[in-house]
Amino acid sequence: MRKINFCCLLPLASLILAGCVTTQPPSVIPLNSYQWHQHEQKLQQIEQFQISGSIAYFSNKQKTYARFFWQQYSEKSYRLLLTNPLGTIEFELRVQPEFTLLIDNRGKRHLSKDPQEIIQRLTGMWIPLDNLHQWMLGLPGKSHNFTLDDQYRLKQINYRQENQIWSVNYQSYTEGSTLPLPKRIELKTQEEKKRIKLKIDSWKLYPQSLNSGESPQSTTRATSKAKGIA
Known part of the structure; x- marks a missing residue:
C-alpha cells in the first residue's frame, strides 16, 4: 500500500477514482444473430473458388515458407500447388472423393x-486440410466453437482434431467488397507448437458450372484482391 501524506492526497484520490472505472468487456456477438446468418448463407453458396497467396509453417521440427495456389472444384475436390520462393514447384496435390x-x-x-x-x-x-477450404472462406467448418467480430465475421475458431486443438484466428478481411473474405489467417496448436500463417493475395469466385477438368474462365463471379500485405 502506498504511503499517504497530505501533499499527494488529491492526486491519489484521482487515481483511486480512475481505478474505480471498470473497463467494459468486449461485447460478445451472438452466434444466432441475423447478420451472421445472412453472411454465412452467402459463403455457403460458394462451391468453387481460386485463391493464391503465401504460407509460412512453423513447428518444433521445421520452418517452411512457400507460395500457394488453391483451386476448389467442389466440396471434396480441389487442387493445391506449392512453390518455393524461387518459383520452383515443391508439390502438386490433387484431391478427389475417391x-x-x-x-x-x-x-x-x-x-x-x-x-x-x-x-x-x-x-x-x-x-488440417479437412476443414481448411471452409476456414479460408470464413466458415467454421465442423467446429461449433467459434466467435464473431463486430462486423459479424469469424474472429476465432477452436477445433479439436484427434489429439490436437487448432486455434484459427482471423487477422484481417478484404475491404471494399459486398462479401468480405479472409485476407490473413493464423492457425496454431499447442502440441509441438505448430503454427501456420496464410496471407491471401487474391480471390476469384467462379460460377457453379466450373468442373474439375476446366480452366478458369473470364466468367468470374467476384474478384477481391488484397495485395501489398506486410
Missing part, C-alpha cells in the same frame, strides 16, 4: 486416400 494424388518436385506420383497423411509423410507439415 483418391488423393501428390506429385513431388521430382515428378514422382504418390497415391493415398488421406491428403493430410500424405502431405505430413512427404513434407513433414501437418495441415
Whole structure:
C-alpha cells in the first residue's frame, strides 16, 4: 500500500477514482444473430473458388515458407500447388472423393486416400486440410466453437482434431467488397507448437458450372484482391 501524506492526497484520490472505472468487456456477438446468418448463407453458396497467396509453417521440427495456389472444384475436390520462393514447384496435390494424388518436385506420383497423411509423410507439415477450404472462406467448418467480430465475421475458431486443438484466428478481411473474405489467417496448436500463417493475395469466385477438368474462365463471379500485405 502506498504511503499517504497530505501533499499527494488529491492526486491519489484521482487515481483511486480512475481505478474505480471498470473497463467494459468486449461485447460478445451472438452466434444466432441475423447478420451472421445472412453472411454465412452467402459463403455457403460458394462451391468453387481460386485463391493464391503465401504460407509460412512453423513447428518444433521445421520452418517452411512457400507460395500457394488453391483451386476448389467442389466440396471434396480441389487442387493445391506449392512453390518455393524461387518459383520452383515443391508439390502438386490433387484431391478427389475417391483418391488423393501428390506429385513431388521430382515428378514422382504418390497415391493415398488421406491428403493430410500424405502431405505430413512427404513434407513433414501437418495441415488440417479437412476443414481448411471452409476456414479460408470464413466458415467454421465442423467446429461449433467459434466467435464473431463486430462486423459479424469469424474472429476465432477452436477445433479439436484427434489429439490436437487448432486455434484459427482471423487477422484481417478484404475491404471494399459486398462479401468480405479472409485476407490473413493464423492457425496454431499447442502440441509441438505448430503454427501456420496464410496471407491471401487474391480471390476469384467462379460460377457453379466450373468442373474439375476446366480452366478458369473470364466468367468470374467476384474478384477481391488484397495485395501489398506486410
